[in-house]
Amino acid sequence: MKRLLALVAMLLLPVDIAGAQPVPPGPGGRGTRGYWWYETPKASAAEEAADDVIPKPVIPPMAELAKWAPPRIAKLIEQQRDYAATVLTIDAVADFWRLQDFARRKARAFAGVTQLAMLTYPQLNARAANPMVGEARDALGAHKDQVRRQYLRAHAGEFALVMFARDSCGYCKVQWPIVQRFQENMGWQVSLMDLDRKPELGQRFGVEVTPTTMVIRRNSAQRMVIAAGVETYPNLAQMAYQAARLLRGDIRPEQWLTGAGEEDGFFDALANGPVSATDPRVIGGDLVDAQGPRP
Template identity: 25%
Template sequence: MRKVVLILAVLFLTVISARADVNNYNPYQGWFWYKNPPKKEKNKDKNKEEKFTMKTYTYKQLWNMYPDKFQKLLKYALRQAVQNPTPQNVKQYLILQDIARRKAYAFSNVVGYVTQTNPNLSLYKDYPENSPGIRMRTGLMNYDVDKTLKSNRDEYALLFFYKPGCQYCEIQSQILRYLQDEDGWEIMPININQRYDVAARFNVKTVPEIILIHKGSPQWIPVAAGVIALNNIKRNIYRGIMYFEGKLNPKNWSIYQFQKNSGFDVDKYPVAPDMKFKIKVEEQ
């Protein structure tokens, strides 16, 4: 009788185990379904120190060392001094740091010499940093902008997109009124709630937005989105007009006419195009 009971108990446990396996079985797993078993992580000893090799250099070797290699060596010297701050290690690091400072100072001095003896490579003549020069540069910029806007106000116009209840639109409208009253520019306000077809034509998705149009052609360009100052509006109109007339391109987008052929003109080479350069490069 005991044997029969034992046999029935074993069969019962086997059935339960089989059901558990069936319930947990997933046919879409394994190598055939591109699911590799998780890789076993290798035991890494995080406390294991990296192996370093002690090397000796002379001051002249350090001074003439390639910058990338010297920078790496400078980091090693700093770590060595921090890990073991003996007078010798700290002094050694400070000497290397002094070399880096002297090399940077030497480079800066040579830059000053080259720009002084080669004015075509200097930007001081085109972008003065003293007060009289800054005033003159600002005056030339404003002269270019005002002259261009006044001479082209009959050929161009502005579309001002707005919608009722937009407080930003009201502020921008007041700013545009100065441009209309002082410079005589034609400004056409367009309510996007009523003229959504016009807004879609000019891809206007936000208000306030200003579009510059050329009356004699289908050319147009955005001037501003959101509230911007009058000076910025004028300068963006200026750039749009210069672009339509072929006097400005995207590479020279920020320059003015008085800056043509200067150090800011990317289409003007400072040296002969066939000038040869000798540069030491890393061998592949």
């Protein structure tokens, strides 16, 4: 009788048919999956490997492909590349390179139309603002130097140049004559701060690397590092020019790469209106420029 009862109890337990294993009873005394739960057997390794087979992409005729947008074309090329690398047939690889050839010809066509667009609208062409011919290039460089020099000398009493150095710093001995040359040409006051003698200055101004050259605006807390390490004189003058203009509010951060004499031109990021949401000229989500609001 006891053996019969034990056999009946085993038959009443919930069973995982797939693995022929009893399912442990849940809190209510029954299996959490129910009495007659059936779990689909897991796929074999061979079946899982079959899922990795890449289908052959459908390549449309070139007349239709020409109407596709570049992202769609790039996706098709990627699919054909993966398919060709999987099957490694001559035709599949050839189809991949046919697509690549189509993309190459499309890019060359775009470049050709771009040259025509630059000739039609010269204000979009960098060459109109930056001539490459020797004499014109020299004249433009001299003009930029003059604009930069006039600005720096006009504000010489408003700013000072400070170089932080150490006695053990060999590069500082190279940078200091360059800073002195800037003083001679621009009329700015320059100072040499020795961090070995006054280490508190390094903590006060956040200087760890020597030489470090900094523009300081007098009678204010404004300052800006313009060189960390040895910097050439032309670069030092250009960085001081940009720093002074930024600290005075003559330019915005977006115009940091706008050099002397390039204001309101091709290389001025804000010449045709604001380009960022933080620009005060962005009013109510509309871009405002000389032509008025634009949708």
